[in-house]
Amino acid sequence: xxxxxxxxxxxxxxxxxxxxxxxxxxxxxxxxxxxxxxxxxxxxxxxxxxxxxxxxxxxxxxxxxxxxxxxxxxxxxxxxxxxxxxxxxxxxxxxxxxxxxxxxxxxxxxxxxx
Amino acid sequence: xxxxxxxxxxxxxxxxxxxxxxxxxxxxxxxxxxxxxxxxxxxxxxxxxxxxxxxxxxxxxxxxxxxxxxxxxxxxxxxxxxxxxxxxxxxxxxxxxxxxxxxxxxxxxxxxxxxxxxxxxxxxxxxxxxxxxxxxxxxxxxxxxxxxxxxxxxxxxxxxxxxxxxxxxxxxxxxxxxxxxxxxxxxxxxxxxxxxxxxxxxxxxxxxxxxxxxxxxxxxxxxxxxxxxxxxxxxxxxxxxxxxxxxxxxxxxxxxxxxxxxxxxxxxxxxxxxxxxxxxxxxxxxxxxxxxxxxxxxxxxxxxxxxxxxxxxxxxxxxxxxxxxxxxxxxxxxxxxxxxxxxxxxxxxxxxxxxxxxxxxxxxxxxxxxxxxxxxxxxxxxxxxxxxxxxxxxxxx
Numbered sequence: 001x002x003x004x005x006x007x008x009x010x011x012x013x014x015x016x017x018x019x020x021x022x023x024x025x026x027x028x029x030x031x032x033x034x035x036x037x038x039x040x041x042x043x044x045x046x047x048x049x050x051x052x053x054x055x056x057x058x059x060x061x062x063x064x065x066x067x068x069x070x071x072x073x074x075x076x077x078x079x080x081x082x083x084x085x086x087x088x089x090x091x092x093x094x095x096x097x098x099x100x101x102x103x104x105x106x107x108x109x110x111x112x113x114x
Numbered sequence: 115x116x117x118x119x120x121x122x123x124x125x126x127x128x129x130x131x132x133x134x135x136x137x138x139x140x141x142x143x144x145x146x147x148x149x150x151x152x153x154x155x156x157x158x159x160x161x162x163x164x165x166x167x168x169x170x171x172x173x174x175x176x177x178x179x180x181x182x183x184x185x186x187x188x189x190x191x192x193x194x195x196x197x198x199x200x201x202x203x204x205x206x207x208x209x210x211x212x213x214x215x216x217x218x219x220x221x222x223x224x225x226x227x228x229x230x231x232x233x234x235x236x237x238x239x240x241x242x243x244x245x246x247x248x249x250x251x252x253x254x255x256x257x258x259x260x261x262x263x264x265x266x267x268x269x270x271x272x273x274x275x276x277x278x279x280x281x282x283x284x285x286x287x288x289x290x291x292x293x294x295x296x297x298x299x300x301x302x303x304x305x306x307x308x309x310x311x312x313x314x315x316x317x318x319x320x321x322x323x324x325x326x327x328x329x330x331x332x333x334x335x336x337x338x339x340x341x342x343x344x345x346x347x348x349x350x351x352x353x354x355x356x357x358x359x360x361x362x363x364x365x366x367x368x369x370x371x372x373x374x375x376x377x378x379x380x381x382x383x384x385x386x387x388x389x390x391x392x393x394x395x396x397x398x399x400x401x402x403x404x405x406x407x408x409x410x411x412x413x414x415x416x417x418x419x420x421x422x423x424x425x426x427x428x429x430x431x432x433x434x435x436x437x438x439x440x441x442x443x444x445x446x447x448x449x450x451x452x453x454x455x456x457x458x459x460x461x462x463x464x465x466x467x468x469x470x471x472x473x474x475x476x477x478x479x480x481x482x483x484x485x486x487x488x489x490x491x492x493x494x495x496x497x498x499x500x501x502x503x504x505x506x507x508x509x510x511x
Contacts, residue, residue, distance in 0.1 A: 080140070080207075084223055089250040090115070108226060108227075109245060112235075
């Protein structure tokens with residue numbers, strides 16, 4: 001049983017990775033996007049070519065919730081020119097519970113698991 | 115403005131909400147002309163899709179007029195009449211570039227829930243829960259459309275709103291079902307579910323050369339509508355579907371089985387009771403009766419094409435049949451952008467007509483009544499479509 005319990009939790013990777021439709025040279029040279037340079041000041045980054053001409057793989061070490069959002073936003077800006085927002089849309093009457101729990105709910109649906 | 119909001123399980127109401135604004139530079143604001151209910155909305159109403167919150171604006175299948183564009187919108191113009199794809203693509207990611215629009219990497223600002231549930235997040239959808247992006251829906255006077263150049267399609271002048279509204283979702287979804295099944299000349303296709311999507315899957319299969327299409331449902335008016343398109347029909351409350359399909363196909367089974375029902379499949383017998391009980395107890399998220407049937411019925415080496423919306427886990431999934439019969443199992447939320455221009459062109463030339471789906475034109479204020487009719491399939495309702503410009507109690511054009 002002890003062995004089963006031990007084996008039930010394999011070690012998790014410490015890297016959070018996304019694939020971006022951009023040339024690795026654009027992301028690694030001196031002209032790389034400022035947001036990526038800022039990210040590199042706080043985190044170890046690994047940028048490698050993605051197979052099959054799919055662009056680049058950006059891996060970020062020890063990315064918490066904020067950083068994962070930041071990485072997604074960098075990918076969006078590189079691929080589409082902007083980071084999509086939904087705050088400020090029309091909405092009807094929110095219940096008291098909805099208003100109180102909204103921020104935590106949003107954070108949960110936004111950041112997701114590692 | 116007025117909008118139809120989800121307020122709780124089996125509750126919707128028309129509320130006064132703020133007007134939408136341009137939030138991103140590639141957005142447009144659309145004045146809604148017509149916005150249809152969809153069978154997949156019932157999963158929200160019935161409480162089977164989590165991450166809905168009271169006050170969320172419903173609706174994802176619509177036609178409207180562009181009234182405002184963001185500074186980076188290049189192709190859409192104010193005044194254009196457009197059909198907007200229910201699935202939101204970005205046009206720039208690997209998946210959009212491959213034509214796999216509903217797998218878009220960039221249009222779901224809330225990817226966490228789906229990453230946990232499915233391993234990856236997929237595209238955002240208008241008015242379809244916070245897990246699908248939390249976008250305000252189209253059952254409103256106005257709706258904001260992100261990446262307007264790729265998601266809004268100009269409607270040719272000759273196409274009536276009553277047809278153009280379904281070019282947003284029902285027609286391209288049905289078309290994709292036949293396309294994923296690679297339907298071709300000589301094929302026998304069976305379609306489970308004769309709602310809007312199933313009707314259009316039957317129509318698309320026939321246009322792609324299917325020799326026979328067999329449509330399966332229990333409502334006489336829906337079966338009659340499928341028959342009018344050119345399909346043979348089976349009422350699953352009157353005949354054993356698996357037996358009947360074997361007989362109708364010389365023992366082979368259909369070459370392509372299109373499932374257009376989804377997570378709230380109805381049926382008969384012990385299996386249906388089992389699914390209802392397990393779903394009610396939250397021991398499975400999705401009732402898979404019609405999906406299991408499609409897999410069992412499909413001929414050896416055939417294709418099962420899944421269009422019905424499934425959320426998560428189907429119990430008693432017949433993996434043995436998939437493997438041992440060498441089936442191809444395909445599915446997706448619609449990659450509508452692939453099909454919408456072609457569909458609008460066919461509509462403009464009078465080659466296809468989706469307007470018979472619109473059985474109940476209503477005002478937006480009559481939205482709660484529309485959903486009630488649609489959910490209960492009362493009065494022959496196939497689709498209720500809301501027209502914000504129409505006064506309550508009067509019939510829309």
